[in-house]
Amino acid sequence: MKMIENWFSERYSDNLQLSFRIKDQLLSVRTDFQRIDVFDTYDFGKLLSIDGTVQLTERDEFVYHEMITHVPFYSSSIPVRSALIIGGGDGGAAGQLLSLGVERIDNVEIDNQVVEVSRRFFPDLAGSFSKPGVNLVIGDGVKFLRGKKAQYDLAIVDSTDPVGPAEGLFQEEFYRNLKEALRPGGIAVTQSGSPFYQPRALEMAYRGMRSVFRNVRVYTAFIPTYPSGFWSFTMGSDAEFSSPKGVRVGRYFNGDIMRGCFLLPQFVHEIIGD
Amino acid sequence: MKMIENWFSERYSDNLQLSFRIKDQLLSVRTDFQRIDVFDTYDFGKLLSIDGTVQLTERDEFVYHEMITHVPFYSSSIPVRSALIIGGGDGGAAGQLLSLGVERIDNVEIDNQVVEVSRRFFPDLAGSFSKPGVNLVIGDGVKFLRGKKAQYDLAIVDSTDPVGPAEGLFQEEFYRNLKEALRPGGIAVTQSGSPFYQPRALEMAYRGMRSVFRNVRVYTAFIPTYPSGFWSFTMGSDAEFSSPKGVRVGRYFNGDIMRGCFLLPQFVHEIIGD
Numbered sequence: 001m002k003m004i005e006n007w008f009s010e011r012y013s014d015n016l017q018l019s020f021r022i023k024d025q026l027l028s029v030r031t032d033f034q035r036i037d038v039f040d041t042y043d044f045g046k047l048l049s050i051d052g053t054v055q056l057t058e059r060d061e062f063v064y065h066e067m068i069t070h071v072p073f074y075s076s077s078i079p080v081r082s083a084l085i086i087g088g089g090d091g092g093a094a095g096q097l098l099s100l101g102v103e104r105i106d107n108v109e110i111d112n113q114v115v116e117v118s119r120r121f122f123p124d125l126a127g128s129f130s131k132p133g134v135n136l137v138i139g140d141g142v143k144f145l146r147g148k149k150a151q152y153d154l155a156i157v158d159s160t161d162p163v164g165p166a167e168g169l170f171q172e173e174f175y176r177n178l179k180e181a182l183r184p185g186g187i188a189v190t191q192s193g194s195p196f197y198q199p200r201a202l203e204m205a206y207r208g209m210r211s212v213f214r215n216v217r218v219y220t221a222f223i224p225t226y227p228s229g230f231w232s233f234t235m236g237s238d239a240e241f242s243s244p245k246g247v248r249v250g251r252y253f254n255g256d257i258m259r260g261c262f263l264l265p266q267f268v269h270e271i272i273g274d
Numbered sequence: 275m276k277m278i279e280n281w282f283s284e285r286y287s288d289n290l291q292l293s294f295r296i297k298d299q300l301l302s303v304r305t306d307f308q309r310i311d312v313f314d315t316y317d318f319g320k321l322l323s324i325d326g327t328v329q330l331t332e333r334d335e336f337v338y339h340e341m342i343t344h345v346p347f348y349s350s351s352i353p354v355r356s357a358l359i360i361g362g363g364d365g366g367a368a369g370q371l372l373s374l375g376v377e378r379i380d381n382v383e384i385d386n387q388v389v390e391v392s393r394r395f396f397p398d399l400a401g402s403f404s405k406p407g408v409n410l411v412i413g414d415g416v417k418f419l420r421g422k423k424a425q426y427d428l429a430i431v432d433s434t435d436p437v438g439p440a441e442g443l444f445q446e447e448f449y450r451n452l453k454e455a456l457r458p459g460g461i462a463v464t465q466s467g468s469p470f471y472q473p474r475a476l477e478m479a480y481r482g483m484r485s486v487f488r489n490v491r492v493y494t495a496f497i498p499t500y501p502s503g504f505w506s507f508t509m510g511s512d513a514e515f516s517s518p519k520g521v522r523v524g525r526y527f528n529g530d531i532m533r534g535c536f537l538l539p540q541f542v543h544e545i546i547g548d
Contacts (some may be wrong), residue, residue, distance in 0.1 A: 009293075016294055134410035230504075251541055258541070263530035267525055267526060
C-alpha cells in the first residue's frame with residue numbers, strides 16, 4: 001500500500017497497481033492480525049483495505065457478496081437452513097444469506113477489529129450481525145471447526161488471500177474439517193483468487209476441495225476492484241449440484257449467471273487441469 | 275496518460291488509474307489522428323497505447339482478439355468466407371480470422387501509423403497483413419462502407435472507444451451501412467466498452483444494432499488490462515444466430531465460453547434494457 005498525495009494504490013505485483021483517488025482516509029489501524037484502512041474514494045464510495053488489498057467498496061461489494069452466497073445456495077440439493085461463514089467480518093455474506101431465508105448462521109471472524117470497523121463505516125453490511133439468527137463468533141475459524149460434526153447445510157470461506165492470517169484456510173486438513181462440519185449433501189465454497197494473477201490460489205483451492213469432496217466446481221465473476229477484475233470461487237459437495245430454474249435476481253446474480261458462471265475460459269480449465 | 279518515473283498509467287476516470295511498471299518507452303508519436311505509445315512493461319510484455327488508453331498487451335491480447343472473431347464466426351448461420359474489419363490496425367483480428375479459415379479479408383484502418391507501429395513492435399500480429407487473402411486499406415471505415423452492397427459474411431468493428439476518430443462508428447447511420455455491406459444472413463459485431471465504466475457506449479452500440487438488425491446479442495469477456503477487466507461486444511444479424519456444438523479451442527475461447535459469454539449479469543441486462 002502506498003499513499004501519494006490523495007491516492008490509495010493497491011499493488012497487484014511489483015509492476016502493476018490500481019489507484020483510487022480519495023477524499024479522505026477515514027481510518028488506519030494495525031490490529032493483532034493485520035492492518036486495516038478505510039478510505040472515502042471518489043468513484044467507489046467507502047473502501048475497506050486489509051494489508052493493502054481492497055476487500056470491498058460500497059459500489060461493487062454486491063458482486064462478491066451475491067456470488068459467494070447465491071451460487072452455492074441455489075446449487076444445494078438440500079434446503080439451506082443453517083450456514084457457517086469463516087471470515088466475512090464485514091457482514092456482507094451473512095446479510096445475503098439472511099435475504100435468501102437462511103435461518104441460522106455462525107459467522108466466525110478472527111479479527112474483531114474488522115467487525116468494529118465495518119459496524120462504524122459499513123453499517124448496511126455489518127447490520128446483519130445484529131439480526132436474529134446470526135451468531136457472530138470472534139475466533140480462529142480453523143480451531144472453531146475442529147469437532148464440529150454435521151451441523152451446517154452450507155459453509156462459506158470468505159477470507160483474505162492465502163497469505164497472512166488466512167493461510168490455514170487453504171490447506172487440505174482445513175477442507176477435511178470443513179466437510180466434517182457439513183450435513184450430508186451440504187456444500188462448501190471458498191473464494192479462490194484471480195485466475196489471471198493468482199493461478200496457484202485457485203489450483204490450491206481446487207485440489208484441496210477435490211481431495212475431500214466428490215464433486216467440485218469452479219465459478220467466476222467480474223469484480224472491478226479486485227486484481228484483474230476477474231475472480232474465482234471453488235465449491236465442493238458429495239451430493240450432485242442442483243440447477244434450479246427459478247432464482248431470485250440480484251444486482252449481479254440472475255438465472256443467466258447461475259448457469260454462465262460455471263462456463264470457464266480455456267486458461268482457467270488449464271489451471272485446474274480438468 | 276501520465277509518466278511518473280518508470281510507470282505508465284491509464285486514467286480510467288479522474289479518480290481511478292491502472293499503472294504498469296515499464297522497462298522502457300519504445301515509441302511515442304503523434305499522428306494525424308491520435309497519439310500512439312509503445313511501452314515495454316514488466317508484467318505484460320509490450321503494450322500499445324492510443325491516446326493514453328491500452329489497446330493491447332502481448333500477454334492478454336489473445337482474449338480480445340479471440341472473442342471479437344470466434345464468437346461471431348461460430349454464431350453465423352452462413353459459412354464465413356469473406357470479412358470486413360474496420361479498425362484492427364494491429365492485425366490481431368485479421369490473424370484470428372485467417373486461423374479460422376476465412377478466405378478474404380478487407381481490413382480498413384484509418385491511421386497508417388498504427389499499422390507501421392504494429393509491424394515494428396507486434397510483428398506476430400501485424401504479420402497477418404502480409405498473408406494471402408488479407409487486403410489492408412488505409413482509410414476511413416465510414417467512407418469505405420458507403421456503396422458497399424452484400425459483399426461480406428462478417429463485419430467486425432475493432433475500434434477505439436467512441437471518442438476521437440472512432441466516434442462515427444457508434445452512430446445509427448454507420449450500422450445501417452454496415453448492414454448493407456453484409457450478405458443476407460451476415461453478422462456484424464462491435465466492441466462496445468466496459469459495461470461498468472462505460473455503460474453508455476454499450477447502450478449506444480446496442481441501440482444502434484437494434485435499429486437495423488432483427489437479432490442482437492451482447493456478450494462479454496474478461497480482459498485484465500481494459501478498464502474494470504470486463505468488456506462487452508455487441509453482435510447483430512437478420513438471421514438467427516447459430517449455436518455450434520464443436521468449436522476450435524483457443525487460449526480463452528472454447529465451447530463453454532461460446533455459450534457462457536452471452537449469459538449476462540443483471541446490471542448489464544439493465545443497461546441494455548432487455
